[in-house]
Amino acid sequence: MADAALPEPRRRGALGRLARRPLALLGLLIIGLTVAAALAAPWIAPFGRDEQLFEGLTLEGAPMPPGGAFPLGTDLLGRDLLTRILYGARTSLVIGVVANGIALFIGTLVGVTAGYFRGWIGSILMRFTDLMMAFPALLLAIALAAIFSPSLWIVAMVIALVNWVQVARVLYTETTSLAERDFVQAERAIGAGTGRILGLHILPHLLPTIIVYGTLGISTTVLLEATLSFLGIGVQPPQPSWGNIIFENQTYFQAAPWLVFFPGMANLLLALAFNLVGDALRDVLDPTQRGRG
Amino acid sequence: MAGYLLRRLIQAVLILLGVTFVTFFLLYVLPADPVRQIAGRSATPETVESIRKQLGLDQPFWIQYGRYLWGLLHLDLGRSYLQRSEVAELIWARLPPSLLLMAGAIVCELVLGLTMGIVAALRPGTATDNGLMIASFVGVSAPQFVVGLLLLYLFGVKLHWLPISGYGTFSHLILPSLTLGILGAGWYSRMMRSSMVEVLRQDFIRTARAKGLTRRRVILRHALPNAILPVVAMIGIDIGIFMGGIVVVESVFGWPGIGQLAWQAIQRVDIPIIMGVTLVSAVAIVLGNLLADLVAPFIDPRIRLR
Numbered sequence: 001m002a003d004a005a006l007p008e009p010r011r012r013g014a015l016g017r018l019a020r021r022p023l024a025l026l027g028l029l030i031i032g033l034t035v036a037a038a039l040a041a042p043w044i045a046p047f048g049r050d051e052q053l054f055e056g057l058t059l060e061g062a063p064m065p066p067g068g069a070f071p072l073g074t075d076l077l078g079r080d081l082l083t084r085i086l087y088g089a090r091t092s093l094v095i096g097v098v099a100n101g102i103a104l105f106i107g108t109l110v111g112v113t114a115g116y117f118r119g120w121i122g123s124i125l126m127r128f129t130d131l132m133m134a135f136p137a138l139l140l141a142i143a144l145a146a147i148f149s150p151s152l153w154i155v156a157m158v159i160a161l162v163n164w165v166q167v168a169r170v171l172y173t174e175t176t177s178l179a180e181r182d183f184v185q186a187e188r189a190i191g192a193g194t195g196r197i198l199g200l201h202i203l204p205h206l207l208p209t210i211i212v213y214g215t216l217g218i219s220t221t222v223l224l225e226a227t228l229s230f231l232g233i234g235v236q237p238p239q240p241s242w243g244n245i246i247f248e249n250q251t252y253f254q255a256a257p258w259l260v261f262f263p264g265m266a267n268l269l270l271a272l273a274f275n276l277v278g279d280a281l282r283d284v285l286d287p288t289q290r291g292r293g
Numbered sequence: 294m295a296g297y298l299l300r301r302l303i304q305a306v307l308i309l310l311g312v313t314f315v316t317f318f319l320l321y322v323l324p325a326d327p328v329r330q331i332a333g334r335s336a337t338p339e340t341v342e343s344i345r346k347q348l349g350l351d352q353p354f355w356i357q358y359g360r361y362l363w364g365l366l367h368l369d370l371g372r373s374y375l376q377r378s379e380v381a382e383l384i385w386a387r388l389p390p391s392l393l394l395m396a397g398a399i400v401c402e403l404v405l406g407l408t409m410g411i412v413a414a415l416r417p418g419t420a421t422d423n424g425l426m427i428a429s430f431v432g433v434s435a436p437q438f439v440v441g442l443l444l445l446y447l448f449g450v451k452l453h454w455l456p457i458s459g460y461g462t463f464s465h466l467i468l469p470s471l472t473l474g475i476l477g478a479g480w481y482s483r484m485m486r487s488s489m490v491e492v493l494r495q496d497f498i499r500t501a502r503a504k505g506l507t508r509r510r511v512i513l514r515h516a517l518p519n520a521i522l523p524v525v526a527m528i529g530i531d532i533g534i535f536m537g538g539i540v541v542v543e544s545v546f547g548w549p550g551i552g553q554l555a556w557q558a559i560q561r562v563d564i565p566i567i568m569g570v571t572l573v574s575a576v577a578i579v580l581g582n583l584l585a586d587l588v589a590p591f592i593d594p595r596i597r598l599r
Binding site (some may be wrong): 128141148261267279 | 438
């Protein structure tokens with residue numbers, strides 16, 4: 001099995017090149033910290049997730065500004081903002097991984113099927129993809145999320161439904177050109193089955209693209225979840241999400257801007273991190289760039 | 294050219310037809326009952342049924358959809374369930390503020406994005422370049438509602454430089470445009486940078502330098518026009534991104550455009566308005582993409598329309 005060992009050093013090469021990019025490392029660091037915060041939330045959070053603290057409100061009933069026992073302040077109900085942001089990381093990551101995973105799956109299925117089989121199946125699938133491109137994605141997501149009774153899983157489904165399109169388009173183009181290549185034609189000539197060609201020859205070549213779009217897609221997904229939750233049609237309180245923290249406290253934000261600033265920054269940093277890593281991965285994994293630098 | 298245009302227009306009509314079908318179908322099968330919204334909670338079952346009948350919602354799907362298409366053929370987008378007026382009139386009245394907002398956003402993203410991209414491309418690999426490219430990443434990673442609320446807090450609440458919300462004067466336009474444009478500014482600065490770097494590598498730039506032109510003249514007369522055009526040609530594609538963004542931005546700033554109209558309609562399950570806004574957005578997206586494809590060969594003669 002000499003050739004099974006081949007991809008290994010190459011992959012390490014890609015990781016090595018990734019590690020030499022400071023921005024990608026910064027991105028990985030932010031992602032790592034967010035994952036750690038999400039996993040360890042019950043242990044590192046200073047208070048209970050939904051705990052309404054008596055000391056969390058001023059005598060007039062206003063939220064407490066950052067400082068003292070509440071490093072990031074408290075919200076309108078006297079809950080500790082740091083605690084809620086830590087738990088909110090769970091929401092963002094779960095949606096990011098689940099919704100984006102489904103979108104990648106649909107996109108890959110549609111793109112590869114259309115690109116490999118062409119014919120009427122391919123035409124129908126790609127015309128449908130064109131149609132989805134003409135939809136205002138955010139508007140569609142908002143309408144769908146609002147009509148269903150909102151929950152974490154509905155939000156994930158809605159995001160997946162509007163986000164698979166780009167992946168499908170890109171993979172379609174790559175698959176059509178791969179299917180024409182000599183090594184695939186040769187496989188077909190010696191009688192290899194469709195499953196073997198797709199699994200052994202097409203998909204491995206698409207993997208870099210899938211990884212890049214998968215990473216960049218998490219950023220879009222995280223932002224979309226926050227937007228839906230900010231409009232009140234995403235993840236529902238008391239389960240915290242960086243978007244619904246802002247939604248819940250929006251009326252009071254002129255007096256308590258920290259209630260927008262901290263969850264907003266958490267959101268921005270996580271989206272930024274996935275963008276930085278995805279962009280670096282694109283440079284590192286793109287075969288056309290390989291050997292250039 | 295005429296044949297290409299005709300084919301693209303037929304394609305556009307088919308896509309729009311598909312958009313109406315998918316939207317209509319989704320709104321038909323989804324568990325939202327507009328009649329409940331209209332009748333109110335205390336309505337008797339008889340009232341609910343009579344309203345359903347009156348709106349034609351007791352009819353089978355194909356008849357309802359057929360009626361909608363028939364109306365579309367006569368440029369009739371139907372009547373709002375809750376507001377006593379024509380959807381076309383409602384959208385028409387809300388269109389100018391949204392177009393103004395989008396125009397403002399285009400100005401913001403071009404001014405910010407192109408400037409950042411050009412400056413970065415002229416100093417590749419320096420701290421300025423890296424700083425600007427990080428800024429462009431922040432631009433594409435920032436949630437619009439957060440940007441909006443923070444700008445509003447800083448310039449409206451703290452500094453009192455600009456109004457917090459509303460519509461009417463130039464100063465009302467600044468913050469919403471900036472909020473809607475920041476995402477695009479991030480993309481444009483990255484595209485502008487790579488376009489400019491690419492152009493600066495070309496032979497004609499070397500020739501221009503070799504014949505002794507000043508750096509300033511080489512950049513302004515030879516490099517910039519060639520680098521800017523392909524980037525600006527992407528504006529058509531922005532329209533689709535704006536159509537979603539205006540829902541959020543108009544809601545943050547109380548801007549009376551079609552984004553706000555759509556958001557109110559979605560909350561009240563006012564299906565004719567949701568259909569109308571989706572269709573208008575899809576038309577804008579399709580036309581925007583067509584525009585982007587049509588201008589491409591004029592900018593770069595190597596591109597041929599197929």
